[in-house]
Amino acid sequence: MKIKVQTLDAAEKGDIELNDEIFAVEPRADILHRVVTWQLEKRRGTARGTRERSDVARTGKKFGRQKGGGTARHGDRRAPIFIGGGKAHGARVRDFNPSLNKKIRALGLKMALSSHAKAGSLVIMDSLAVAENKTKTLVGNLEKLNFGKTLVIDGDMVDNSFALAAGNLHKVNVMPAVGANVYDILKHDTLVLTRAAVEKLEARFNG
Incomplete structure (x- = not known):
């Protein structure tokens, strides 16, 4: 050519x-x-994945009594509303590296x-x-x-x-x-x- x-x-x-x-x-x-x-x-x-409530290292013990404590009925301290709790709906690691x-x-x-x-x-x-x-x-x-x-x-x-x-x-x-x-x-x-x-x-x- x-x-x-x-x-x-x-x-x-x-x-x-x-x-x-x-x-x-x-x-x-x-x-x-x-x-x-x-x-x-x-x-x-690739986004860095955040730690959700199943990933943070906090006690899994129930926060208090279900009734009579005068506070909300929380489960454990890993909940997103607590300081040190897991991120709610955080970024997930996604793979954009195809072959x-x-x-x-x-x-x-x-x-x-x-x-x-x-x-x-x-x-x-x-x-x-x-x-x-x-x-x-x-x-x-x-x-x-x-x-x-x-x-x-x-x-x-x-x-x-x-x-x-x-x-x-x-x-x-x-x-x-x-x-x-x-x-x-x-x-x-x-x-x-x-x-x-x-x-x-x-x-x-x-x-």
Whole structure:
């Protein structure tokens, strides 16, 4: 699969051959849904469970006589209304750490990349260097390229000048190739990969 390589100035820089096993996989909604659901559930924190009346260490002896004491008919001191008693309807420990087969996760990432390639919203950049790290310069470049909400993936590290220039742009998100994931790729209108990112992603699947 061949795709044109561009620069931030909207100039062409030749072609690049993409691996069809990574960028030309037919997307399946069920696989993408499973991976996104797994990813979002992995983000959720597990609440610390509170101690309820069966968990606190207090006497189980009845508080007083059933009648004639002049007080309410309490059972034991573990009741929630007493200091040191158990919490009523407290937080329970819930497990949000599901498992998903590595092959399914890898297939989901391939399908997410392929969905952008199929829709024509995959862009390969030769370099991300921005002159003088200026946000104004980058905004002008993005207007020429007519990008919407964009995810930019670089190689080992994101180009420093681009990261500084894009820091205040809420429609542009950047990450290194190691952080590429299905959820972030799918929620952006445009996916931008550098040559280094393509090499890293292909090595990730082949390694």
